[in-house]
Amino acid sequence: MQNIQHPMFALSLIFSFILVTHAFLYFISSLFSNSNYWFYFLAQECILFISAFILPNGSPTVLIGLLPVLIAQSIIILKNKLKVILFFMLSYGLYCIAITINYGASELPIFIPIFFLILLIVIVYTISYNRQVSARERMEFYLQQLELAYQKVEELTLSNERQRMARDLHDTLAQGLAGLIMQLEAVNVHIKNGNISRSNEIIVSSMQQARETLKDARTVIDNLRTETLEYMDFHSAVLDEIKKFEEITGIDVEQEIKPIHSLSNLSMEYGIYIIRESLTNIMKHSQARKVKIKIEQKDGKIYMEVSDNGIGFSIKNIGKQTGKFGLLGLQERIRLVGGGLTIESMPGKGTKLFITVPI
Template identity: 45%
Template sequence: MKNRFKSVFIEDFDEMISPKFPVVFGVVLIYLATVFVQSSGKLSFHETIGFTIVMLIQILVFLFSNKIFKHKYWIYFIVQGIITFDYAIIAHEGYKTIVLGLVPLLIIQSMIVYNDAIKVILTSMFFYSIFGGTIIIINGFHELIQSLPLIIIITIAMRAYAIFYFKQVKLRIQTQKVLKELELAYEKVEELTLANERQRMARDLHDTLSQGLAGLIMQLEAINANLSKENVKRANEIVEKSMEHARRTLADSRLVINDLRSYEKRKMDLNKSLENEIDTFKNVSNAFISKDINIEAQISSRIIKQMVYIVREALNNIAKHAKAENVVVKIIEINNKININISDDGVGFDIRILDKLFGHYGIVGITERVKAINGEIKIESKRKVGTNINIIIPIEKGIDEENG
């Protein structure tokens, strides 16, 4: 606690009272009150010069204390006590005002330097001893008795200041702790944001460029197979579909790029977008596909976009890997939830080894997109039987703000 206190408030001894200007200003005010107010007419010219010199020495000792005393606080306070006593030697008549002002100021310095009540009490006793001893030596014991009420008032005032000051210390330490925690939390959020953005970009690139090129490759393979069989008419039909698919892939890629550059919301037609994905599947697969789409609720473009990508990814996986003869796409609204069910009768796969297949990001991308819209996903697959993907998306999580 002590080291932490000093690191926050007094990085070095020259920062004993931070900043130093208030202490210097306080000493100057006490000096002016002694010379020009209370003791006006009582100090001679030589006594005033002596007071000024001693005050300058005292300020210099304070300003350069770290270089002079090398963190030995007790030596610093002894020297300051001696300097304070010098005021009484210089002027027997005007010393009380300046000593009464300087003693509390030096005791407050000890409160800041020593985060230890015992050391502060010992330092206070030292300065009170100087004050009391000086009065007894110069003016007698009766003068000390007369000064006791003033000393008591000063002591109470310093106690009140100490309570207030250390409350501020505690509050500042707590504030800095909170600020540090906020800084760490901000760094963590920034890291998570960057990670999420990288994942989003990876999904978008996979669902546009990667899947688009994969579709073109399958169409080119179909063209090559038909040309080998001299089925030129069918090959030409697939060429036209391939060009249409290439244009759509380019358009989708531009949408992804624009999405990265802008936060502008674009309206999407769910039924039309899903029909395009089903048509694309028909062009690259010989499997028969049936659909049942029935959505009446208003859904945000963000949710629609994720749904379209999910369906696209599932159909592309079927076209590339499943070797299915029949595919069923069912997207319906049930109890304020969207139920997406995509099944095929293909070769199936072992879902237990899915995470070990490097480069197969389709199912991973689907899962990430489902989680991004607070949905749930369940995948069932058996070899030589087929695969079923069931996804449930809560509609209330995806309603546009303007519709909510």
């Protein structure tokens, strides 16, 4: 504004260059290390002090507008009350010197209150902003730690499940094969002694034990498929279970399976178990000729419906007939993931399972 009546193009150009340098130093302030910050703040102070004398009539605007901002930045960066106070005293001293030289000491009672008012406003805002930033950083840190902890728990859960299944597989095969070896050794002894009748009895018993061992081993191996779930999506895993069911039973499964997104490994493992157990129950007990599976994702949950046109049963008998339909184990798995199970069935009317699993 002072250029209107008394143009000072050279000084205005120098003044503009100095303020651009001042802004540029703000832009690169993060590049200064902790030991070099005093150099940064002193350089900024010198720039403002010099600019106040290049265009003296504009010094109040420059100093009152920019010194409080620089002091506020020192609060955030220096994080030390004594250092901040020393920097404030230096800034305040330079401000008083510049006003005294340009306007006289008699004007200080006017400019000092204005300076402190602006400084108070900027400092209050800075402290409030700094607290919000610190709170946000702490929240982000806690969220990261919580996510890592959740992932660790999920990994440990899957690992423990695999180890348990591996132990079951080891015990099943070891015990079954040990029994078969003992029976075969007995058969060998009886054959050498000419006791063919007893040998045939043991062979028949061995064949039955071999079938049971194979059945148990297949069950455990199917459970160990959890290891491969990390490399396939939920949709493909469900289709694989349906295909196995169709191959064994010869029953075509009517399916309506929509894509499922953002499913954790733990939820995927339990979801596959639920489908597998439902189909196994149908195969063992329902005598059905028609099966339908419907799966969809909605409101952060997976909704599964498994129905058949089999012989059905009375839901009052759930838990009273040991082992029937395996629904108790199914209910337990669903409960562990915070899901829900609703059963609709009547003798001769088929069965419907309505299952929800949180994603």
